[in-house]
Amino acid sequence: MFYVYVVRCCDGTFYTGYTNDVNHRLTMHNAGRGAKYTKGRTPVELCHVEVYDTKGEALRREYxxxxxxxxxxxxLFQENALDSNNA
Known part of the structure; x- marks a missing residue:
């Protein structure tokens, strides 16, 4: 499984990425080793996650x-929250 995720940085900006382990990636971002963009913008908070079967699908969606x-x-975040509440 591959995941596309969006985190909110401490400065209010968003970072979008893909991974095969969301929890590990979030830990890496908050440790300052996840991405150059998030390095100086910690802590980050997970806002959105989508699941895909293939890396190609995840990369297309990330883009x-x-x-x-x-x-x-x-x-997108609001739509996701509404879908979660109706499940």
């Missing part, structure tokens, strides 16, 4: 989310 505006990302 798609990275193209979203901040407003569109916030809408």
């Amino acid at each position: 798609e989310i990275k193209q979203y505006s901040r407003k569109r990302k916030l809408l």
